[in-house]
Amino acid sequence: MFQKVAIIGGGAAAATLVSELLERRTPRPLHLTWFAGSAQPGRGVAYGTPSERHLLNVRAASMGMFVSKPGGFLEYAQALDPTVKGSDFLPRRLYGDFLQSRVDAAIKNAPQFGHDINVMPFAAESLVPSPEGVAVGYGDEEAHVEAAVLAIGSLPPRPLAGVADAALASGRYVTDPWPYLAGVESDDRPLRVLVIGLGLTAVDVMLDLSARWPNAHFTALSRHGHLPEPHLAAASAPGDDGTDLVESMRDDPNVRGWLHRLREAAESADDWRTVVDGMRPYTQGLWNDLPASERARFLRHARWAWERARHRMPPQVARAVGKLEAACKLTRMRGRMQSVSLRMDGDLDVVRRETGKDTTVSETYDIVIQTVGLNTDTLRTEHTLMRQLVIDDLVTPDRMGLGLAAQPDGHLLDGNGKPRGNLFAIGSLLRGALWESTAIPEIRKQAQSVANMLTAK
Template sequence: MSKRVAVIGGGAAGATLVSELLARRTPRPLHLDWYTGSAHPFARGVAYGTSSERHLLNVRAAAMGLSAAKPQGFLDYAQGIDAKVAGADFLPRRLYGDYVESEVRRAIDDARLRGHVVNLVPVAVDAVVPDAGGVDIFVGEASSRVDRAVLCVGSLPPRQIPGVDPAAIAHGNYVVDPWSYLAGAQESDEPREVMLIGMGLTAVDVLLDLASLWPNARFTAISRHGHTPEVHPVKAAAPADSGAELVEEMREEPAARAWMQHIREAAGQGEDWRPVIDSLRPHTQALWHELPMEERARFLRHARWAWERARHRMPPQVAASVDALEHNGRLTRMRGRLRHVTLRPDGRLDVDLHLIDGADGMRVADLVVQTVGLNTDVQRGDHPLLRQLCDNGHVRADVLGLGLDADTTFGVLDAAGNTSTHLFAMGTLLRGLLWETTAMPEIRQQARLLADRLIS
């Protein structure tokens, strides 16, 4: 009998896993049901579903291949379109979406010719029920039984931060989900005051798009540190060394404070700190695994934002656009946090800020966009499928609230702590287990390991 596998999630992680599975030589044909959530965008998800040419990859082209066996795959694809593309370039995410879609469609066509059954199901799964022998998948009234299923549902829908007047959200000028807002934003030359809550890569995308669509808009961005993300160097620098010495020092002293000290020292020794951070990337998951739980919590409390800023960097041309906006007086950055947002009778927003460096105070904005990063809090999130899985005890949140609890085989843990041998997860929701798990270089490794496991 053929093995039946369900992949749940139609973003880049689902596409990577489907491609890996279908590339395997199996003794019997595979029966694969791929639930993509919706028909569009196919195989792109939030990150690569954008049509904006301003939205660039934050990883160089040479490292963005879909398959762990062919990390240069995306570069080959891009050079097939434009021979001048170099491996060090930061290319549009839209182009990457084209690449992922073409790769997975080709994998599916080839697999069908080899006798595999591949069903594309463009709907969201409502419920998943694993048991000792397999997994039942429910969509509306229909159900199907598979041997193994993998959750590739990305992060959860953004959650509104506290202090926001529901009337402001209902009015449409407090935006909780920046991606759907950007998808519908229209050109306008009206003057507007826009406030961004958060200053990571999402804020940068929103800023550049809205600044271009609205040439007379001015922007204020607020975050607890007041900094934009760090910038990649123009030229790709190879890591200074393999990072072996630094990793060894970190292994000997698995404590958040000591780690930050070792990293600071190593970074201070060279001309550029970035190769030091990059040299840690292949070791980050193993290091995280060795860090005791209370030290992981300490790292999240004290070092998370510094790490994210140094690790998830902007391409230089994106940084130059942000600098130009600041230089021209269209962008102001602030350190602090949002206290309250209320809707005024004139339809604008009163924004009450707690500022770290200056006087607290009220600002008036036409639009406030929440750009606070990924939501992976499955316990409090309102993703219907994860809600069902949590409520029925088939999965549980990891203790740090970073996603789903899973073991090193990516099998999810149920409420009692038992590892499922039939239900797995990959991608962003495994941050508690792996910490570094959201970007394609990590996702393709997981896809390779999972494909082996699912077929074994």
């Protein structure tokens, strides 16, 4: 058992693990040091938005914080509003409130289990694991613990290739939309806005800005030009448990065959969403079955389609985006951004290549916002702690840019590819090992598993 443990990160994954540990009865008391980077941790980027337009894309009944209590969030929401239903898609702000309330309660109740926790409003800047323990550096100080868990979430976004330094310096090319949305003001001008990417973040950005910029026109550019699929209005269960489909996929682990089987299953189902949802308990195991070459093939050719089907929009969000398109305030385009440069008049010149064509098109915008999804490329990140770990060869970056090399149980691999007994990760850093590793239903299972290992006799 590890008694002295450092948890590094201030978002939902870290909050879940902290609460999981503090509410356990253990053979010996725990002494936790939480490097949260904030005086009020728990929300992170995902649940830090104050906008009521930004909704969870998972129904309330499935968003509990603990494996043993999956309905915890629904109970919290119904205590505030008895009309809330388990099938509702609620504001992410409310889920942030829930996380903070659970963390606060766990910290308050920790002494009755004999535990104590030191919440550090600093980010960990260095980490040196050894057989004797882990040294965690922050500022000019250093903390010594027996084990550490990285729960840092997505890495800071990096500008896409082809964006000129002058465009970045102008502030008109937005690499990270969330701080931008937090400070943006209302504007009645007919702004020309390019959004690069068409996932759930892009949808959130466009809906929020369209309310503040009523005369703006949004152009959304992605490789295939498709929005995320919508959820059904009512929750539905799979027609069967999906085991026949999964077993057939395990017997022949290749992406082309898998896509063929999925299409067949979707065509025979009452609704294709039930097939995708029915696969969720098996996705991590299927990913583990895929050879490295097939994983690379999936990322090149099928990732966009899977994520569009897997990470869906709430019905009311889909309707709101549809209204933007019907009002001619949103245009979707297929292609890739080639370059962004700053003009003499302060506008941005964007060169894009249309999908399936050799020609390029140049257009001018007032604002360009990058919304290309989670950054998990640990080899190229500017994140201080991650750079130190990689440069010092203390961890191994995932070869496909999906976080860190790790065992499926969360043990990180050292520079030689061997598992470290006292260094773990949960959340998005495990995408390479698990693929499905960013949503609360998966994170709470990881938190329970890592907590079991940390507290094992």
